[in-house]
Amino acid sequence: MDIRLLRSSDIPNVQLANLTNLPENYFLKYYLYHALSWPQLSYVAVDVSSLEYNASSNPYTSKPPKIVGYVLAKIDEDNNQTGHITSLSVMRTHRRLGLAEKLMRQSTRAMREYYNARDVSLHVRCSNQAAIGLYTERLGFAREKVESKYYADGEDAFSMKLDLVSAFKDEEKAAEGEGEKTDGVDEGGEVGEAGKKEEKKTVKVGRQLGVQSLVENVVQKPSQQVAGA
Amino acid sequence: MGASLPPKEANLFKLIVKSYETKQYKKGLKAADAILKKFPDHGETLAMKGLTLNCMDRKSEAYELVRQGLKNDLKSHVCWHVYGLLYRSDREYREAIKCYRNALRIDPDNIEILRDLSLLQAQMRDLTGFVETRQQLLSLKPNHRMNWIGFAVAHHLNSNASKAVEILEAYEGTLEDDYPPDNERCEHGEMLLYKISLLEECGFLERAVEELHKKESKIVDKLAYKEQEVSLLLKLGRLAEGGKLYRELLPMNPDNYRYYEGLQKCVGLYSENAQFPPDEIDRLDALYKSLGQEYKWSSAVKRIPLDFLQGNRFMEAAENYIRPLLTKGVPSLFSDLSPLYDHPGKVGRYSGATYAQLGAFNKDNRPIPWKHYDRRGQYDIALSKIDEAIEHTPTVIDLYSIKSRILKHAGDLAAAAALADEARCMDLADRYINSDCVKRMLQADQVALAEKTAVLFTKDGDQHNNLHDMQCMWYELASGESYFRQGDLGRALKKFLAVEKHYADITEDQFDFHSYCLRKMTLRAYVEMLRFQDRLHSHAYFHKAAAGAIRCYVKLHDSPPKSTAEEDDDMSKLPPSQKKKMRQKLRKAEARAKKEAEEKHEESSAAGASKSGKRHVKPVDPDPHGDKLLQVEDPLLEATKYLKLLQKNSPNSLETQLLSFELNMRKQKILLAFQALKQLLRLDAEHPDSHRCLIKFFHKARSMAAPVTDTEKLIWSVLEAERPTISQLHEKSLIEGNKIFLEKHKDSLMHRAAVAEMLFVLEPDRKLEAIKLIEESTNNVMPKKGALGPVGEWKLKDCIAVHKLLGALLNDNEAQLRWKVRCAEYFPYSTYFEGSRSSAMPNSAYNKTNRNSENGSANHSGGETADSLASNGKLEAFVDLTI
Numbered sequence A: 001m002d003i004r005l006l007r008s009s010d011i012p013n014v015q016l017a018n019l020t021n022l023p024e025n026y027f028l029k030y031y032l033y034h035a036l037s038w039p040q041l042s043y044v045a046v047d048v049s050s051l052e053y054n055a056s057s058n059p060y061t062s063k064p065p066k067i068v069g070y071v072l073a074k075i076d077e078d079n080n081q082t083g084h085i086t087s088l089s090v091m092r093t094h095r096r097l098g099l100a101e102k103l104m105r106q107s108t109r110a111m112r113e114y115y116n117a118r119d120v121s122l123h124v125r126c127s128n129q130a131a132i133g134l135y136t137e138r139l140g141f142a143r144e145k146v147e148s149k150y151y152a153d154g155e156d157a158f159s160m161k162l163d164l165v166s167a168f169k170d171e172e173k174a175a176e177g178e179g180e181k182t183d184g185v186d187e188g189g190e191v192g193e194a195g196k197k198e199e200k201k202t203v204k205v206g207r208q209l210g211v212q213s214l215v216e217n218v219v220q221k222p223s224q225q226v227a228g229a
Numbered sequence B: 001m002g003a004s005l006p007p008k009e010a011n012l013f014k015l016i017v018k019s020y021e022t023k024q025y026k027k028g029l030k031a032a033d034a035i036l037k038k039f040p041d042h043g044e045t046l047a048m049k050g051l052t053l054n055c056m057d058r059k060s061e062a063y064e065l066v067r068q069g070l071k072n073d074l075k076s077h078v079c080w081h082v083y084g085l086l087y088r089s090d091r092e093y094r095e096a097i098k099c100y101r102n103a104l105r106i107d108p109d110n111i112e113i114l115r116d117l118s119l120l121q122a123q124m125r126d127l128t129g130f131v132e133t134r135q136q137l138l139s140l141k142p143n144h145r146m147n148w149i150g151f152a153v154a155h156h157l158n159s160n161a162s163k164a165v166e167i168l169e170a171y172e173g174t175l176e177d178d179y180p181p182d183n184e185r186c187e188h189g190e191m192l193l194y195k196i197s198l199l200e201e202c203g204f205l206e207r208a209v210e211e212l213h214k215k216e217s218k219i220v221d222k223l224a225y226k227e228q229e230v231s232l233l234l235k236l237g238r239l240a241e242g243g244k245l246y247r248e249l250l251p252m253n254p255d256n257y258r259y260y261e262g263l264q265k266c267v268g269l270y271s272e273n274a275q276f277p278p279d280e281i282d283r284l285d286a287l288y289k290s291l292g293q294e295y296k297w298s299s300a301v302k303r304i305p306l307d308f309l310q311g312n313r314f315m316e317a318a319e320n321y322i323r324p325l326l327t328k329g330v331p332s333l334f335s336d337l338s339p340l341y342d343h344p345g346k347v348g349r350y351s352g353a354t355y356a357q358l359g360a361f362n363k364d365n366r367p368i369p370w371k372h373y374d375r376r377g378q379y380d381i382a383l384s385k386i387d388e389a390i391e392h393t394p395t396v397i398d399l400y401s402i403k404s405r406i407l408k409h410a411g412d413l414a415a416a417a418a419l420a421d422e423a424r425c426m427d428l429a430d431r432y433i434n435s436d437c438v439k440r441m442l443q444a445d446q447v448a449l450a451e452k453t454a455v456l457f458t459k460d461g462d463q464h465n466n467l468h469d470m471q472c473m474w475y476e477l478a479s480g481e482s483y484f485r486q487g488d489l490g491r492a493l494k495k496f497l498a499v500e501k502h503y504a505d506i507t508e509d510q511f512d513f514h515s516y517c518l519r520k521m522t523l524r525a526y527v528e529m530l531r532f533q534d535r536l537h538s539h540a541y542f543h544k545a546a547a548g549a550i551r552c553y554v555k556l557h558d559s560p561p562k563s564t565a566e567e568d569d570d571m572s573k574l575p576p577s578q579k580k581k582m583r584q585k586l587r588k589a590e591a592r593a594k595k596e597a598e599e600k601h602e603e604s605s606a607a608g609a610s611k612s613g614k615r616h617v618k619p620v621d622p623d624p625h626g627d628k629l630l631q632v633e634d635p636l637l638e639a640t641k642y643l644k645l646l647q648k649n650s651p652n653s654l655e656t657q658l659l660s661f662e663l664n665m666r667k668q669k670i671l672l673a674f675q676a677l678k679q680l681l682r683l684d685a686e687h688p689d690s691h692r693c694l695i696k697f698f699h700k701a702r703s704m705a706a707p708v709t710d711t712e713k714l715i716w717s718v719l720e721a722e723r724p725t726i727s728q729l730h731e732k733s734l735i736e737g738n739k740i741f742l743e744k745h746k747d748s749l750m751h752r753a754a755v756a757e758m759l760f761v762l763e764p765d766r767k768l769e770a771i772k773l774i775e776e777s778t779n780n781v782m783p784k785k786g787a788l789g790p791v792g793e794w795k796l797k798d799c800i801a802v803h804k805l806l807g808a809l810l811n812d813n814e815a816q817l818r819w820k821v822r823c824a825e826y827f828p829y830s831t832y833f834e835g836s837r838s839s840a841m842p843n844s845a846y847n848k849t850n851r852n853s854e855n856g857s858a859n860h861s862g863g864e865t866a867d868s869l870a871s872n873g874k875l876e877a878f879v880d881l882t883i
């Protein structure tokens, strides 16, 4: 199974995997929002071997990549020091092969490396033993608190956190030793100066197109339906 | 704006605009009315009032007011802009562009309007227009970063990457040396990576590497940096450096197949088809062994060698790969290895004895070889392997899912659904097995049950809309196909069109990102998203939905539903007393249905209100069963809409061209049908359906009346001129052509069936001969290759199609019965043919095990199973239609 960055063209199949595996679902636009806002953070697991052989036997239809697992992740819109796992799942036919763990490691590494995030948070159903085992035992997440009735069907969630600074301490030290490490990167506001100026300019009509309304739009729609992974 | 108004009103006008922007519509409306009280004809105010009302869901008033306003003040760019925004909100982008252009004619330098126009141009892929508008924006405001970037991206999209590079470099020229400040490092780095990817796209590889190295400290995304660098090095043939870089990338992600592929290329061990000479296999083996030492937790490093190793070394590597997973008891292992079963180089070596050995690791009797037998059609063996495993460890849920899948392949859809349900009941918290079960139920045409099962995972009690709202396309497609098989065209269309709508929404989804990404600077991701959107409609689900809708419309055309007049006609045959009763009954039923619908609506809106606190009314679906969809005036015209999309997006699919042929023949569009035929011959002239179309087309052409009108004469002459270019018919009659096709493919059932059908079309009195042609086909035994028993070559779905052909077209019940008895032998699990082991038979294996099973918790399926058996008869109904 190939572990690689998510691309836009994967999204329909990622959405399919999500709908197949989990009750928490999102509009396709919400996936686009992730891919276009934090293109470094979301990863997919692809069953490549079947793809190759199919492609050669059928010249008419080049099959899309078979996505068997994904992690959808972002940086908290209100706190750019914190990453967040929006959704994670692996097709049942491909579970216990270590895919979820690998996907999570790639995503959290990118949060640390690119966004300089300090920690990453997520929600998990209190009854989800498999996922809880993965997060706490394999990846070192700590339980923060119980959020009661977090899920639409009334189930409680554990809210969990992983301290990225200590999780990647060793690697970062090693890298520093090689003199490769760049200085702490402060990502700053999400919109650049120039962009901001343009935003603030008095406009006549049609302001609704601003980035604000977009973020609201895409974030709001799914959140009416769901609440996180 | 608002210029012609006195100061007080001018301020009020500003308030309208501000209220609109801040979504305080009521306030805006009040202000507008205050102005209109004094100046009832003020165009811009009327327009803004309209725009405000548009946001309050008062569409028709909105259009009226905006048009009125425009009429009163044609010279106002505000009125035109507002009109454009109105169209834009209704996704009428072409109209909106026209309005913006009119606005710009009056106020050419209006940044706001130019920006809005540029977004529409990007959305509509009016790329030359996009470049122009972006250029104008840049020349008006060259101090805005976004305008530089936008201009560059526009050129890139318009296939001028080198111009885009120039623009980005000019932009860089405007920056100070110490740029960027800390809070813009990410954005600036993205811009640089985008520029370098453009250099690569232009083929300026050396320059790209140079630039990359020069800007290294300014590029934040180190992973992307390395990947870009290695890609360039590889293209430049700087393999040693490339290899070194891959070894830096691999530790970061030792499961990325591209890294391994790249590394192989760098050390000169790459082959497109994974075929290698022996010495290279040795070197590869050594390479992966050493990599395996380094990346202990990588699966790829262990899995990839299985694709190139042979013989004992393969066995050894396979053992190393599989053993730890087996010890852990990982059922998913089979998905990971299954491609090997298909591998041409391995099939011989890897079947039979080898399987037994592989199985030998397996102390717990895990069903490693089931898939092998399943693929080969040896369902009884596959099932017995699975049963063994189930007996040993009855708690492994996946075994039941696998068994269900085998039963599906073997042709017992009802039993497959029941087993999937059994699996589902073993872990009610896992949506995956729920989805799997729903899929099986839909395949068995148990739609109501499927829906009930799916609802368990969607929170609103009102699941139907929820699956739709959440764009659950696989479900909609599968139910559409089931409804189609059952002849419920209304519901089928409803589902297919729902999927089509999702695709329209996805196209729409990109709109907001045209401005967002320029600001966020996620340019590589943005351009990739646009490319993805450009190919969106070639996605398989869209193709299936559009093809499904076309079939519905074609069927609707071929046998239109009874109109009310005809129903009255039916009734008129009844004696008057009964007629009256019947009418009353109908009226009562209608009233009841209406009341129920209303009650349901109230219930659901009440539920909505209590949950979210505020009233959240879900509009009721006025046509839940798709009845209205059936009342289209011209089904073929509707179908043509979807055909056009297929032709544009998947012209190389045989199905697209078949549908085009069918549709155009029915529309009497002879030349278009002929074009489809030529495409079919180009794609696959030997396909039975291509042959059918060929014969049918010229048979029909022959039977056309002598040309009278000019158009007819033109068509005639085109066909005259073209026929000799078709080699199959060159100097041959259709009958001869049919015979030659038979000679060529006399061992293939489906080809013989096509020939038989065409024989009957050409010479109806040779029907018996045609039937004989089919019945004399032989189900040859496939080469053995160590398999345990003989397997016939015929496929279940083909045999079902032939059965239908015998019935529907050749209209011979006895031959059909003979065929059924014969196929029941070949496919003992098939419910369609009532095979001895299918759940259709009381003594079948399935019915026995099911009775024994403790987990017979597939409780609710009793009634439906019987139902679905009946409807299985409609399975593969698509086949009827293709010709």
Ligand SMILES: CC(C)(COP(=O)(O)OP(=O)(O)OC[C@H]1O[C@@H](n2cnc3c(N)ncnc32)[C@H](O)[C@@H]1OP(=O)(O)O)[C@@H](O)C(=O)NCCC(=O)NCCS
Binding pocket: A021, A022, A088, A089, A090, A091, A094, A095, A096, A097, A098, A099, A100, A101, A102, A123, A124, A125, A128, A129, A130, A131, A133, A134, A135, A137, A138, A229
């Ligand atoms: C949770 C889930 C993503 C795990 O995916 P996966 O690829 O099978 O997990 P991995 O193979 O990477 O597992 C890593 C470790 O997690 C733990 N784990 C995973 N599945 C487990 C299970 N069913 N029971 C107990 N522990 C489990 C184990 O410690 C495992 O290591 P091991 O296999 O060496 O014992 C997958 O089960 C899934 O998609 N479930 C449905 C969707 C879901 O619940 N998503 C999480 C929402 S928050």
